Amino acid sequence: MTRTPTARDLTLAQILERQQQAFLADPQPGAGIRRDRIQRLKRLVLDNAAELTEAIREDYGSRPETLSTLTDIASSIPDLDHQRGHLTKWMKPTRISRVLDRAGFVQEVRHDPKGVVGIIGPWNFPLYLTIVPAGSALAAGNRVMIRPSSVTARTTEVLCRLAPQYFAVDELAVAGPEHGRGSDFSALAFDHLFFTGSPGVGKSVARDAAENLTPVTLELGGKNPVVVDSSADIDRAARGIASSRLINGGQVCMCPDYVFVPEAGLDTFCDTVLDQWRGSLPAIVGNPEYTATVNTSNYERIVGLIDDAVAKGAVMRDAAPAGEQLPDPVVRKIAPTLLTGVTPEMEIDSDEVFGPVLTVFGYRSVDEAVRYINDRPSPLVLYWYGEKNERFEVVADRTRSGTIYGNDFGIGMASPAIPFGGVGNSGMGGYHGHYGFRTFTHERAVAMHSYGATVSEMLVPPFTSGKKRLASGYFRVLRARTRLGL
Incomplete structure (x- = not known):
């Protein structure tokens, strides 16, 4: 009996050709087929949750199972369920005017699948940030090719092995290291390419896609600012921001990077941040609940940013437990670090940290924060702590960011009702819920009449x-x- 080939038996070009042919054979898959594909994607994640979280832990060296279960496994499911529950309605053509219809002039917008979608995933949340866009692409009726990050090699290996148990290669395929570099993947003639990662790599992906005129969605990063308003509870804001900076060891595109605090509350804020860190982490080096920096190159980059800032005059305070020598290159762990006195000539003023380091500035007028934010590339997230008052409206009106979150970390990610995406340097396009479905859909206009002239x-x-x-x-x-x- 001939064995059905999997992605590992084929080249990238061969996988793409198979998916293209399968799409041409069934260019408008029904709602039942789409729901079944999303259900199989759910099963892939949930059936193998223990193996997948262990693979992520091995990739990091130290990453708590609870964190991976919540962020990579459980958080992937609500959006998949939302897609399954609503795609039948979303698939229906949108009628523009029933009055004009009766008058003989019909206009409608079809919501057609694009074809074959490529998804390039990152290493910081290797499941969530590939599974959720893949679910949206399947809901929209597309075939999907996924290229996980080579940094999380063990997780990629598990996905490559598991995917053929749930999907034929012409439905969904996972590319592994045997399929070459990321640039080999992004150079394929997809009908849409979705990338999550750094702005630098995002530019390269966009250049590759441009050769084929492939539309792209880029979910990038940036230095996310926080503005703490005078109406905020300083203690509560400091503790929330301190915790936000530690999620996944600070390796989150939505993590706060720098904070503006009313000048009068600056010292209190900084003391409270450090107190929160020290209370959360009585130990770091041997603590399996503290996520390590993912690899040596990123560890050295973060340490280098701190050293450069201190050498140029910044004041550094950290939450290293007594008796521990940190940073530790063996376990790749860096103590949560707070910097004040940062100036533009310091590398950390412009480079995204992607680690457990928080820069804090004092301000007298919210205009100072607005000017500083606007002098830099648009961030993915702008955080506001305080009441939704006239000062909030000034900040929201006069700055640009992918999203705005108030008084908590990443709260919009929990809802499929609003989009997630960047703007400018932090990305283009968005997804989640209906916005994800539309990202991978061609909105195809139809107009016809029955008049004589x-x-x-x-x-x-x-x-x-x-x-x-x-x-x-x-x-x-x-x-x-x-x-x-x-």
């Missing part, structure tokens, strides 16, 4: 007196509406 006849000679009267009348109507302010 045609537009084309109006636009070619002879331009009879009747045509001229019609054109003149139309022009007078437009001018009259303009005069009336309509």
Whole structure:
């Protein structure tokens, strides 16, 4: 009996060709087929949760199972369920006007699958940030090719082995190290390419995609600012921000990177942040609940940013437990670190940290925070702590960011009702819920009428007196509406 080939038996080009042919054979899969594919994606994650979380732990060296279970496993499921529950409605063509329909002029927008979607995943949340967009792409009726990060090699290995147990290669395929570099993947002629990662790599992915005129969604990072308003409870804000900076060892694209605090509360804020860190981490080096930096290169980069800032005059305070020598290159752990006095010539002022380091500034007027934020590339998330007052509106109106979250970390990620995505340097496009479905859908316009006269006849000679009267009348109507302010 001939064995059905898996992704590992084929080249990237061969996988793409198989998926393209399968899509052409069934370009409009029904709602039942789509729901079944999403259900199998759920099963892939849930059936193998223990093995997947262990693989992530091995990739990091130290990453708590609870964190992986919550962020990579459990958090992936609500959006998949939302897609399954709503895709039948989303698939239906949108009718523009039933009045015009009855008058013989039909307009509608079809929601067609794009074809074959490529998804390039990151290493910081190697399941969530591939499974959720893959679910949206399947809901939209597409075939999917996934390229997980090479940094989390063990997790990638498990996904490569498991995927064929749930999907035929022409439905969903996972590319492994045998399929080459990430650039080999992004150079394929996909119908849509979805990438999550750094702005630097995102630019390279966009260049590769441009060669094929492939539309891209880029979910990137950036230095996320926090503005603590005078209406905020300083103690509560400091503890929340301190905890946010530690999630996944600070290796989250949504982590707060720098904070603006009213000048009068600066010392209290900094003391409380350090107190929160020390209370959470009585031990670090041998603590399996403290996530390690994912690899040596990232560890050295973060330590280098701290050393550069201190050498150039920044004040550094950390939460290293007594008796522990940190940072520790063997276990790749860095004590949570707070910096004040950071200036523009320091590398950390412009580089995304992606580690357990928080920069804090004092401010007298919210305008200072607005100017600082606007002098830098647009972040993925802007955090606000305080009431939703007129100062919040000033910050929201006069800055640009992918999203705004108030008084807590990443709270919009829990809802499929609002989009998630960046702007400018932090990305383009968005997903989650209906927004994810639309990202991977071609909104295809249909217009037709049943009238005797045609537009084309109006636009070619002879331009009879009747045509001229019609054109003149139309022009007078437009001018009259303009005069009336309509």
